[in-house]
Amino acid sequence: MKLLALMKKEFARFFGDPRLLITMILPGVLIYLIYSLMGNAIFGGEERYAFRVYVSGESAVVDVIDGAVTQNGWTAEFVYLPAEGAQTAEEALEQVQSGQADALLVFSEGFDEAIAGTGGDSVPTAGLTYNSESDGSAAFAALAGGILENYGRPFAFTVSDSAESVDFARSMMAGLLPFLIVIFVFSACMSVTLESVAGEKERGTLATVLVTSARRTDIALGKVLPLSCVSLIGAASSFLGVILSLPTLMGISVDAAVAGVGALGYVMLFLLIVSVVPLIVSAIAVVSTLSHTVKEASGYTSVLMILMMVLSILAAFVSGIGDWAVAIPVLNAVVSMQSVLTGAMGVWQCLVSVGLNLVYTALLVFAIARLLSSERVMFGK
């Protein structure tokens, strides 16, 4: 009951101030603008591709892919091996590597019968090799990979990139995106949370609540929960900004982008953002509780922000971080987002990150409650 009244009051204060609402929605718009502009500048907008794809083996999936390509307004020529230009898969691969062809699809023998359950008992396999140095090849891989990934019936699917060096611009984008999300989410959280406790201390309105018989944990939760909800509006806006900019980023249509990251990928991205928000909110709330004035709080929060930036930049530029990254708040979310975006998503990695973020949040809420009962913090001069 008391918690409910505390939460209601926080919401009432927020929704009575339209300026705050705008600061929440702005981040998504910014992400969208930045990425659309950058994407267009780097990749020159949407291309009209004519793919040349080698196919070894046979499958009806090829027709599905062809349909999707046509839907995107592109064309594809599927060349079955052995062909005049390439006799073997090795030769086809060389052409993909040198940029003469866009991709190589390899299906095991009797692929369609096997996945329909009428063939032999060995596991059917499908392989996709592309070259991320070529925009066209990457676009085809995103499209075909998405379709194969979601083709449903059990078969082993492997994607390989034949590029000798990773396309710098593209990897920068994929690496930087989670970093940007964290920064935008952080500023969304900061704009509502920074003054939450310190401001009330400064104005003398917190003590008025502290002299009532409301529990300190209720008072702490009464701050963190509503502020998280409000910050989530900002996070959702950032999330939308990301989804809408992905197509430009990958140089493909929205459908193809959605297929590329996959429905599960989007769910994971969303969960990661949702779990990071209360974590950041409660971290800033701790800082706000420790500070005597809003000015002091904003000083400490910039330190916190720098720490976040270091953590996420670390993830963006240091590749091959070990599993231990999952245990570190924020870093875990950045690493998981990256792996979702590059298609190497580990569901467990994401879920563990989400779970741990919630645990850290709970701990921080208890810390706030403890601080609220500390006379040094509340009445120290």
Next chain:
Amino acid sequence: MLSTETPFSDFGEEVVRAENLRKTFTLSRKQQRLERTDLPRKVAVDGLSFTAQRGEIYGLLGPNGAGKTTTLRMLSTLIRPDSGDAFVCGHSVVREPQKVRDAIGFMTSDLKLENFFTPSYLFDFFGAMHGLEKSALAARKRELFGRFGIDRFAEVKVRDLSTGMLQKVSLVVSIVHDPAVVIFDEPTNGLDVLTAKVVTDFLAELKAMGKSILLSTHIFSLVEKLCDRVGIIIDGKMAADGTLAEVCAGDSLEDTFFAIYRGIKGVTV
């Protein structure tokens, strides 16, 4: 409603009983400079004992820095005594802080209301903070807002209220839960004469409603005007304690105070 009808039996006529309260603060470098001392610790309240009676106004009188605010904060459970204990309506401030908070209304000029809300909203909010039912709350709001002339301003945002009206609203909100004891730190400090009168009238009204009041002040006239009992507190210790007549013994309160002060400090003021 709540406490006025509870039987006297468990704590008798003594609504507040402080027993050997002691509170020490660790001083930071900056505080040491401000207090002009090299000692790392400051004894703010030093073995304070007194009792306040039901239906009376008890005044803690002392100079700045005597330990009045610290004492009242211990009584209202905002800070914990280092040693000793105090009982408010029979509840220990150390062991049952939650119960004490429901039994008291604590007021000081440090406690502010949020500008953004209306008196009516804040009354309901603080009612909820004390766990009051909606229907009981509505009845109490009607009664108190009527009694203190707030009804016409019930839906005006706090930031648009006059100083006097704002003061009334703060006072009324702090007794939303009908506490048996009202604790008031420096009731008229920093107020202009008109607002100060709102406060003293309010205290007299509370007494008429049968509340017990404990206040602190450094103003002699306020004690003489309002208080039944007075405790003179100097350097965290109780220097004199009793009814106004007992403590003054025919002299004015001011003369009595300085006589005691000279006796303790050994200086002429």
